[in-house]
Amino acid sequence: MTYENTEVEQLREKLKELNSVIKQIEVELDEVSKELGSIREQKKEARQKFQEKLNEKKKLLEDYKKLKSDLNACYASRKDLIKQLKIIENDTRYPKGDISINEIKDRIKNIEWTIHTSILKPSEERKLFLESKRLEEAVVLIEKREGLIANINAQNDKIKSIRDELNVIKSMLKDINEGISKIKEEYDNLKKKYEERRKDYMQIKERLSRAEAERILLQSKLTVLMEQIKAVMDDAAKRKEEEFKKRVIAEAKQKLLSGKRVTFQELKLLLENDEEFKL
Numbered sequence: 001m002t003y004e005n006t007e008v009e010q011l012r013e014k015l016k017e018l019n020s021v022i023k024q025i026e027v028e029l030d031e032v033s034k035e036l037g038s039i040r041e042q043k044k045e046a047r048q049k050f051q052e053k054l055n056e057k058k059k060l061l062e063d064y065k066k067l068k069s070d071l072n073a074c075y076a077s078r079k080d081l082i083k084q085l086k087i088i089e090n091d092t093r094y095p096k097g098d099i100s101i102n103e104i105k106d107r108i109k110n111i112e113w114t115i116h117t118s119i120l121k122p123s124e125e126r127k128l129f130l131e132s133k134r135l136e137e138a139v140v141l142i143e144k145r146e147g148l149i150a151n152i153n154a155q156n157d158k159i160k161s162i163r164d165e166l167n168v169i170k171s172m173l174k175d176i177n178e179g180i181s182k183i184k185e186e187y188d189n190l191k192k193k194y195e196e197r198r199k200d201y202m203q204i205k206e207r208l209s210r211a212e213a214e215r216i217l218l219q220s221k222l223t224v225l226m227e228q229i230k231a232v233m234d235d236a237a238k239r240k241e242e243e244f245k246k247r248v249i250a251e252a253k254q255k256l257l258s259g260k261r262v263t264f265q266e267l268k269l270l271l272e273n274d275e276e277f278k279l
Contacts, residue, residue, distance in 0.1 A: 008229065011222040018215050025208045032201045039194045046187040053180045057173065064169045071162045078155040085148045093134065094141045101142045108135050245269055 088094055111132040252266035
């Protein structure tokens with residue numbers, strides 16, 4: 001009995017210690033689980049930021065592509081305008097001197113005034129008329145040239161503006177690419193950290209499983225031992241009860257033989273258990 005009781009106490013002490021260890025492991029597992037949840041949330045946020053940056057980059061690339069198309073169109077338009085300008089400048093009717101368009105227009109007005117107010121010979125009138133026509137054609141060419149130059153300058157301004165926009169987009173794309181690289185690096189670090197903590201989690205969980213299995217085994221041993229102790233105690237109690245009955249029956253028989261009075265309980269035991277007195 002003493003040995004069994006000692007073993008029971010030892011098992012109970014081991015269970016107590018093991019329960020404490022299991023609680024510590026559960027706390028540790030819960031902390032790692034929360035950390036994993038936090039890392040998962042950070043990974044999710046990193047993925048969202050990464051996707052936002054990709055969408056932003058895609059939009060900028062579309063804008064860049066459109067601006068490049070507009071720039072090429074401006075170059076083509078300017079090239080065509082320069083070609084037209086060269087044609088005019090090479091035209092024999094275009095005045096080669098430094099004479100201004102206002103001077104030419106004044107000359108045309110003077111010719112018209114002369115034709116309308118003077119008496120001229122037909123040859124002189126014809127000569128003035130042809131000069132006026134030539135000068136009018138020159139005015140048309142000059143005005144057209146000035147219009148072409150204005151358009152070329154406008155295209156140059158537009159080209160410069162588009163180039164400036166393209167440079168801004170290039171700078172923005174550079175910043176976005178750097179941001180994407182940082183987010184990717186952040187995500188990779190989080191992924192690595194998650195995998196490491198995941199391994200820790202599985203190891204802690206395995207420790208918990210082993211501890212719980214050990215607890216089940218100890219509990220099972222304790223249950224078996226307690227049942228054995230109970231059986232021994234039950235047997236001992238039964239033996240005591242039988243010995244008590246035998247003693248009471250013997251004393252009751254002795255009383256009857258000596259003519260002494262017996263109690264109801266003594267008589268009852270005697271009648272139930274002794275063959276000589278059974279009814």
